[in-house]
Amino acid sequence: MGLTLIKFTDTESMPRFFLHIDDGTQRIEDEEGSELPDLTAARGEALDAARQLWASAILAGHDIEAHRFVITDHDGRVLETVDMDDVLPKRLTGRLGL
Numbered sequence: 747m748g749l750t751l752i753k754f755t756d757t758e759s760m761p762r763f764f765l766h767i768d769d770g771t772q773r774i775e776d777e778e779g780s781e782l783p784d785l786t787a788a789r790g791e792a793l794d795a796a797r798q799l800w801a802s803a804i805l806a807g808h809d810i811e812a813h814r815f816v817i818t819d820h821d822g823r824v825l826e827t828v829d830m831d832d833v834l835p836k837r838l839t840g841r842l843g844l
Contacts, residue, residue: 763788763825765795766816773816785825788817792828800833 760781765788767774782788792815803810815828 762820763791764818764820764822765792766818767799767813768816768827769810769813779820785817789826789828792817793833796828796830796833800830 760783762779763782763785764776764779766776780788780791782791796815799810799813810830813830815830816824817826817828818824
């Protein structure tokens with residue numbers, strides 16, 4: 747099984763993914779989105795952002811457990827959701843009952 751490399755020319759563009767933050771009551775819209783090669787890369791971006799948001803929330807004494815990223819395409823179709831607690835160590839989530 748070989749690897750397939752995807753090359754984009756100047757006339758082609760990568761798909762644009764939008765990483766909205768949803769807390770169950772309101773959504774913070776990602777108005778610009780990010781050009782990424784695929785949904786796996788978009789999920790990776792969401793996980794990285796979740797780690798950064800947890801770090802800031804912990805320093806500020808806030809809880810963002812109920813928050814999630816909603817990944818959409820340019821038409822607004824939901825492709826995947828990433829819960830903020832997905833990035834916490836399993837040992838910690840078990841203690842917290844998450």
